[in-house]
Amino acid sequence: MNLTLKVWRQKNTNTEGNFENYDVQGISEDMSFLEMFDVLNERLINDGKEPIAFDHDCREGICGMCSMYINGSPHGPNRGVTTCQLHMRSFKSGDTITVEPWRAAAFPVIKDLTVNRSSFDRIISAGGFVSVNTGNAQDANALPIAKEKADEAFAAAACIGCGACVAACKNASAMLFTSAKISQLALLPQGQAEREMRAEKMVAQMDIEGFGACTNTGACEAECPKGISLENIARMNREYFGAVLSSKEHE
Amino acid sequence: MSWVTKTLSSSLGRKLIMAVTGLSLVAFLLVHCGINACIFLNDGGETFNEAAEFMAKNFFIRAAEIGLFAGLILHIVDGLMLWSANKKKRPVQYAVVSKENSTWYSRSMGLLGTLLLLFLVMHLKHFWVVSRFTDVITGGQKTLFQEMQEVFASPIPVIVYVVGCISLAYHLLHGVQSAFQSIGWNHPKYTPFVKAFGSWFAIIIPVVFAAMPIAMHLGLIK
Incomplete structure (x- = not known):
């Protein structure tokens, strides 16, 4: 699958953030949404760029860490799942996916997609x-x-x-x-x-x-x-x- | 701060105020709709005028009217305060928002309420001010029924009233069952009834209200 990601980048709590676009190629539909981000981050690191910060821990739907707001919904379009349980087969090749952090005054952004x-x-x-x-x-x-x-x-x-x-x-x-x-x-x-x-x-x-x-x-x-x-x-x-x-x- | 002010100014307390004042307005709507529906008897407004006169002259009704206005003002002020406080809880907005997780009217109670308020200003000017603060009705120059016929002779008020009734329908569709939730009434035995009651109330009352200006304008009620 080939996708375009529109991801919120923000250096820290006190700076203003903005969206950046990334093209990702060769994504398997069996990958979880977080694994797709791992692929992108490895590429960013190899290119000498700052990887995208996002929260994750258990990757089996019980820790509650993965907090991405995907295409207008927390944890993406599927119901009853966390982001780590969201698989790329829920999207189509060629899709543009917008990924934002949780937005709330009580949840200040720490960096990129991670919130406090x-x-x-x-x-x-x-x-x-x-x-x-x-x-x-x-x-x-x-x-x-x-x-x-x-x-x-x-x-x-x-x-x-x-x-x-x-x-x-x-x-x-x-x-x-x-x-x-x-x-x-x-x-x-x-x-x-x-x-x-x-x-x-x-x-x-x-x-x-x-x-x-x-x-x-x-x-x-x-x-x-x-x-x-x-x-x-x-x-x-x-x-x-x-x-x-x-x-x-x-x- | 006393425990009463502390409780009523908490996020839960403010919702309690919305719920209690809202439900008292629901009770008022039922009485208002029932009395006005007398025009459908098509007796030249005789029964309706009698009922309207009773409402205008009875001491207890007039006393309750003060309570009704207090409740209405509290509902509006508290609603505006909640709206402005809630708006500040998300300083940076989302770029994309999916709207599939809730109904549009449950998210638009403030907007629907504002439309209702605009309608209400016109509505009070048409009938309440005329019957309470002038001697047009009490002096016997014309009946309230005749006043209705005059107002609804031109199409503009009819359209405004129908739009007002549509706003009312959607406001009630969310508001009635939401009020029960806010006072903590959510139980597998009663909630299906509360939701069904809220939905039927939200349909029947505005439809009966909207039928009045339409029927009068078309000359179906004389």
Whole structure:
């Protein structure tokens, strides 16, 4: 396959970026999108040019690092996949493919296609944890959990924190991410100790980081590689309003 | 900042304000549409004029009208604040944006709302100002039904009203079910009903409203 790539190049956070065009030849349709970038980068290095910086780690769809906005969609045109799981057979030879970084005030560009997603880490550390006593792990069956609850919590926990929801949202909102992280713990007995504080603090941190509000367009759910449901955002709303109405902490 | 202001000024709280004020406007639309639909009885506006007079003179209705305007203004101001805040969350725009992941009207609530507001200014001037602040109706010079006939005799208001109703339909098509999501009402048992209710409401109410100026202009209602 022969393709034309229109790739965002940006030296660092403080400089302005621009698109550059690259022609790539002899790409196999069995290659992943990232492998196609590897081929291009090897050529750039051999030519003595600066390779394109992009995030990647596991290359099997579970780490959430590969964050390319391809032809107007996070992780490209296919649904339910990350960029590493996107294969070149999804394109035609001769196509021009536009590749951009995630665009959000809360995700500043580090270089080229890599963005700083530590705002997600700070939302997690604001309340996305459980207190566990030290000592031996207790017997798994000592905590009865309904199958339906366990399934729902697991579905929310499937979030890999890739940021596609933010990238897809017209408001660059992190509601799907934050709500999944609140839900996975709120649904389980282990998460009850910090339940009220968690919803309040994580939502507050999400606002501080500069993510937008939710318009319920559903773009995040449609683009999420892990199929995280909008039901989680409704649950977060309930958790948050329930917490502020009942918690005894107030200024 | 008190916990109340802190909550209502958070991103979730602002959406709660949009949802609650929006749903109260939905309730108002139902009453407004029901009363106006009396003109379809084709009794020379007798029933409609009676209902309109009750709405204009009843103390509780007039008190609720103040609440309605407060809710409307809050809905507009909060909507504009959300719109301008959300716009700043993506300082550098994408060069290419796929539009397949959401409906155009869910992304255009601000635009549809602005169209509705423009329509509303004209609409209030036509009927609300005339009936509440002049003695044209109360003084018995003409009935509200006759006022409707006069306004809709020329085609321009009819077109504006139909465009207003189309904006209303799309605004409601997303807004009604979105309001339930914002207050946290999403449940496998009830959400299919909420979505169906929202869609039917968004079709029926604007169609009935749009039928009024059209029918009057064509002289089907006398």
